[in-house]
Amino acid sequence: xxxxxxxxxxxxxxxxxxxxxxxxxxxxxxxxxxxxxxxxxxxxxxxxxxxxxxxxxxxxxxxxxxxxxxxxxxxxxxxxxxxxxxxxxxxxxxxxxxxxxxxxxxxxxxxxxxxxxxxxxxxxxxxxxxxxxxxxxxxxxxxxxxxxxxxxxxxxxxxxxxxxxxxxxxxxxxxxxxxxxxxxxxxxxxxxxxxxxxxxxxxxxxxxxxxxxxxxxxxxxxxxxxxxxxxxxxxxxxxxxxxxxxxxxxxxxxxxxxxxxxxxxxxxxxxxxxxxxxxxxxxxxxxxxxxxxxxxxxxxxxxxxxxxxxxxxxxxxxxxxxxxxxxxxxxxxxxxxxxxxxxxxxxxxxxxxxxxxxxxxxxxxxxxxxxxxxxxxxxxxxxxxxxxxxxxxxxxxxxxxxxxxxxxxxxxxxxxxxxxxxxxxxxxxxxxxxxxxxxxxxxxxxxxxxxxxxxxxxxxxxxxxxxxxxxxxxxxxxxxxxxxxxxxxxxxxxxxxxxxxxxxxxxxxxxxxxxxxxxxxxxxxxxxxxxxxxxxxxxxxxxxxxxxxxxxxxxxxxxxxxxxxxxxxxxxxxxxxxxxxxxxxxxxxxxxxxxxxxxxxxxxxxxxxxxxxxxxxxxxxxxxxxxxxxxxxxxxxxxxxxxxxxxxxxxxxxxxxxxxxxxxxxxxxxxxxxxxxxxxxxxxxxxxxxxxxxxxxxxxxxxxxxxxxxx
Ligand code: HDE
Numbered sequence: 001x002x003x004x005x006x007x008x009x010x011x012x013x014x015x016x017x018x019x020x021x022x023x024x025x026x027x028x029x030x031x032x033x034x035x036x037x038x039x040x041x042x043x044x045x046x047x048x049x050x051x052x053x054x055x056x057x058x059x060x061x062x063x064x065x066x067x068x069x070x071x072x073x074x075x076x077x078x079x080x081x082x083x084x085x086x087x088x089x090x091x092x093x094x095x096x097x098x099x100x101x102x103x104x105x106x107x108x109x110x111x112x113x114x115x116x117x118x119x120x121x122x123x124x125x126x127x128x129x130x131x132x133x134x135x136x137x138x139x140x141x142x143x144x145x146x147x148x149x150x151x152x153x154x155x156x157x158x159x160x161x162x163x164x165x166x167x168x169x170x171x172x173x174x175x176x177x178x179x180x181x182x183x184x185x186x187x188x189x190x191x192x193x194x195x196x197x198x199x200x201x202x203x204x205x206x207x208x209x210x211x212x213x214x215x216x217x218x219x220x221x222x223x224x225x226x227x228x229x230x231x232x233x234x235x236x237x238x239x240x241x242x243x244x245x246x247x248x249x250x251x252x253x254x255x256x257x258x259x260x261x262x263x264x265x266x267x268x269x270x271x272x273x274x275x276x277x278x279x280x281x282x283x284x285x286x287x288x289x290x291x292x293x294x295x296x297x298x299x300x301x302x303x304x305x306x307x308x309x310x311x312x313x314x315x316x317x318x319x320x321x322x323x324x325x326x327x328x329x330x331x332x333x334x335x336x337x338x339x340x341x342x343x344x345x346x347x348x349x350x351x352x353x354x355x356x357x358x359x360x361x362x363x364x365x366x367x368x369x370x371x372x373x374x375x376x377x378x379x380x381x382x383x384x385x386x387x388x389x390x391x392x393x394x395x396x397x398x399x400x401x402x403x404x405x406x407x408x409x410x411x412x413x414x415x416x417x418x419x420x421x422x423x424x425x426x427x428x429x430x431x432x433x434x435x436x437x438x439x440x441x442x443x444x445x446x447x448x449x450x451x452x453x454x455x456x457x458x459x460x461x462x463x464x465x466x467x468x469x470x471x472x473x474x475x476x477x478x479x480x481x482x483x484x485x486x487x488x489x490x491x492x493x494x495x496x497x498x499x500x501x502x503x504x505x506x507x508x509x510x511x512x513x514x515x516x517x518x519x520x521x522x523x524x525x526x527x528x529x530x531x532x533x534x535x536x537x538x539x540x541x542x543x544x545x546x547x548x549x550x551x552x553x554x555x556x557x558x559x560x561x562x563x564x565x566x567x568x569x570x571x572x573x574x575x576x577x578x579x580x581x582x583x584x585x586x587x588x589x590x591x592x593x594x595x596x597x598x599x600x601x602x603x604x605x606x607x608x609x610x611x612x613x614x615x616x617x618x619x620x621x622x623x624x625x626x627x628x629x630x631x632x633x634x635x636x637x638x639x640x641x642x643x644x645x646x647x648x649x650x651x652x653x654x655x656x657x658x659x660x661x662x663x664x665x666x667x668x669x670x671x672x673x674x675x676x677x678x679x680x681x682x683x684x685x686x687x688x689x690x691x692x693x694x695x696x697x698x699x700x701x702x703x704x705x706x707x708x709x710x711x
Contacts, residue, residue, distance in 0.1 A: 154402075304332055394414075
């Protein structure tokens with residue numbers, strides 16, 4: 001475990017009340033707590049409550065004889081085991097999650113009557129599940145993919161699920177295309193390859209034939225698809241929703257989550273290596289951050305558009321392949337979310353949580369976005385086969401904290417013993433209960449926003465959904481030169497894996513050439529395709545030339561290097577005082593220094609002290625860290641200069657543009673030159689420059705020099 005925050009609450013103490021926030025959250029979750037089971041001090045029993053005397057041996061006829069069918073203890077155990085698996089999610093199967101709370105910054109009554117957005121003192125418990133889309137449950141965390149960002153708010157008025165992604169648009173405009181899209185991106189049917197990625201023929205075949213995917217695919221080829229951490233991702237509700245106030249006045253809104261730790265990614269080479277060296281990189285990072293008290297935090301905000309301005313934009317608000325640029329409509333902050341508690345049981349909580357965009361509360365409503373409308377059907381439907389019937393809302397993690405009495409009855413896995421005789425309404429037998437609540441400004445029954453609809457039934461896409469390239473172009477052109485290069489490389493890598501040349505050519509000539517000719521030309525060159533001509537689609541262009549909010553470089557975060565992992569490389573003969581100085585300087589910044597030795601054995605410092613290490617350089621390679629420091633020490637420096645393992649660690653860190661502090665000798669041995677983030681010495685000046693470089697996430701200026709370094 002990281003050495004920082006040793007006194008922070010540990011997982012096993014999570015039910016305690018370490019902070020007021022925690023206390024409130026836990027009090028709210030009492031109904032869920034009741035279902036948590038702790039076997040400490042308990043006898044081993046069967047499911048029927050019978051004490052078990054021997055859990056080692058099946059009942060047999062003689063010690064070498066046949067097993068006996070009557071062994072109900074063995075049969076019960078094996079039968080249960082045989083049924084331990086449930087179907088994984090069709091998409092978003094790989095995920096992880098955490099508990100936390102949401103707190104409104106103030107009263108937003110002018111915007112919505114939703115109770116959880118009225119009072120800054122109200123603590124609303126939440127559970128968040130982050131996921132990848134393509135890969136199965138056991139796939140790698142760092143694959144190039146969209147990340148799911150699904151939040152369940154357990155509000156006093158019922159559960160509100162904000163089931164979003166870390167990208168603000170989607171691949172398709174209409175729900176009826178979702179199975180086609182998912183079948184195309186999933187592993188190919190004949191050989192179930194590739195696991196977790198989109199670099200294959202069927203995905204690129206589909207997206208090159210479906211230009212409405214163009215905008216989302218540029219996002220997926222950008223660094224957003226390889227986040228450094230789940231804590232460092234923006235989240236988006238994607239669709240336009242409505243917020244409705246007590247007077248019945250509605251505004252269109254787009255939901256945004258802004259992480260306090262900034263928006264950061266790993267490099268593609270790191271992502272690929274991590275997928276092998278630490279398949280669980282993201283879930284481990286989230287888990288450790290929460291265990292060590294570095295609680296991740298996001299700000300929830302909305303872009304607000306009055307109903308009267310619905311048609312003011314050069315795109316349709318109902319089209320989920322479009323953003324509202326933040327420069328046109330800024331994000332208004334509403335409140336913050338903090339994740340402060342890891343799950344007790346992965347299956348019961350992360351696996352069994354069931355989200356649905358249709359779970360809304362009074363004060364929130366839908367729009368006619370045809371993708372959203374289809375989702376309203378799909379999620380409940382899928383839970384029925386995934387969780388075995390329509391009573392999945394009774395599973396502890398799904399249970400609202402609000403009461404939920406109604407006349408729905410029976411079905412698989414019914415856990416409630418309903419009292420009374422009348423399971424219908426109106427009734428006169430049970431006094432008419434449970435009864436309807438008329439709509440009202442507070443605590444009223446849900447009332448749908450009264451949008452007027454007067455139309456023919458048609459299967460037709462609105463012309464206002466027809467511009468597929470303007471915003472894809474805006475996105476690409478809003479990137480920094482570094483980010484643009486990453487996008488070019490990502491398209492080249494992915495299309496390079498496509499076997500059919502006509503698919504590569506179609507993506508370049510019919511999609512990329514309409515987005516940006518420079519992008520298309522660069523990718524064509526990398527693929528050995530003829531230089532593309534300008535695209536044939538007349539792209540009207542966006543209202544803006546650039547949207548700086550789209551570049552990750554403009555989201556550095558507000559917490560400095562808090563929670564960033566720093567490798568402190570040591571070997572026998574290291575100067576213990578130098579180690580101490582560097583570790584203290586890092587801890588002063590709330591970073592997480594970890595001591596790494598040549599092996600997992602303690603390192604003997606020059607003054608004879610034994611320094612226990614957190615891991616070996618092989619066990620935790622450079623790709624797992626945000627920065628590297630090497631304390632002083634002649635013998636330790638000599639040992640590293642002679643060690644292939646240490647040199648690889650350092651060169652790889654250099655190549656991945658990490659901030660580093662080395663000794664002069666090592667710098668010379670590795671043949672590297674100092675730069676803004678490659679420093680020498682162990683004094684405060686070097687450490688201050690190092691901290692600044694880690695804050696910048698990567699030493700982008702080094703990119704050209706790093707190209708030449710093998711690692
Ligand atoms: Fe989903 N999606 N989706 N989706 N989605 C599911 O629901 C679906 C879409 C998203 O952590 C499934 O419980 C359809 C957009 C997340 O449990 C399924 C359409 C966005 C998660 C489903 C979409 C999402 C899911 C699979 C097009 C971003 C994971 C298992 C109409 C706004 C939630 C499940 C979790 C999961 C259907 C499009 C986000 C099959 C039909 C757009 C974050 O019901």
